[in-house]
Amino acid sequence: MPELPEVQTVVSELNRKLKNKTIRSVVVNVPKMISIGPATVSNKRQVASDKVRIFKRLLLNQKILSVKRRAKLLIFDLQGPWSMLVHLKMTGQFIFEDQKQRAKTGGKYRLLNKKTALLEHLPSKHTHVVFYFTDGSVLYFNDVRKFGYLKLVHDDEIGQVKELKEFGPEPLEKHFTFEVFSAQVKKRARGKIKQVLMDNKVVAGIGNIYSDEILFLSGIRPERKVINIQERELREAYANTKKVLAKAIKAKGSSVGDFVRTDGSWGQMGKFHFVYGRSGQKCKKCGAIVQSVKLGGRTASFCPHCQK
């Protein structure tokens, strides 16, 4: 579920918590989730044990200068000439535990408020990579489905990373004007608007949740084709893209599925969803029953009365 707001939440928190920390050791439990080099698919010819050994060696004693985001990709800028790119895919989590907490829990992270946060001991069976820092703090990478990845790329080769090259504009940046949005969307004029919005080459960072919400607020049905959408509606979609994403970042993301913040707590945006995940329930604006259709194998939820 992590989309732009969820990834941004994690990035902001990690940037604050990890800045200038030095990696003391790394544990890799699932070698297939790590890779070295710019290739999209991890190099199968890399022997797992070699890969893990090199991965650890490259990270050892490295200071983290900053953590940034591009689309839904996290970028850890290391002091040396390497960067670590991390994709959370659907169920990836980063959980941070400082030295104090760690001392209290005896190295077994446990969140106690089950009303507002996940409740589990860490490392758990879904903890696949663990980073230990020289100040005694720890960062756990969990991923129930193991779709996520951590990839070390040399700064000279970062320009060759395919996903980074292909991402469209960042919707919350200044230069993302209506003209930019419109031109990007119209590149896929025959495509259905929801799928076009979810295409990271068109606009970076929008997934199933926020495309549903953007289209609801804009009064546009998800299966409408771009060519049949009026200028007026497109302007609405542009404004609502910015609005919804900014609001979601303020709420620290939507905790549907497995998303948690770096302290294990839940994002609060889910409370504000108008249509996502509300199929069969009453529209919060008009009371009609929210419906859903399948678009390209994904569920699109919409209000048949508010969206035309």
Added chain:
DNA sequence: TTCAATGTTTAGAC
């Protein structure tokens, strides 16, 4: 037991 679930890539059809 079957189905659906956040993301992304890839393959095949037209």
Added chain:
DNA sequence: GGTCTAAACATTGA
């Protein structure tokens, strides 16, 4: 090439 669909990745929970 664009567009659509389905399948793949692995697991959980309804």
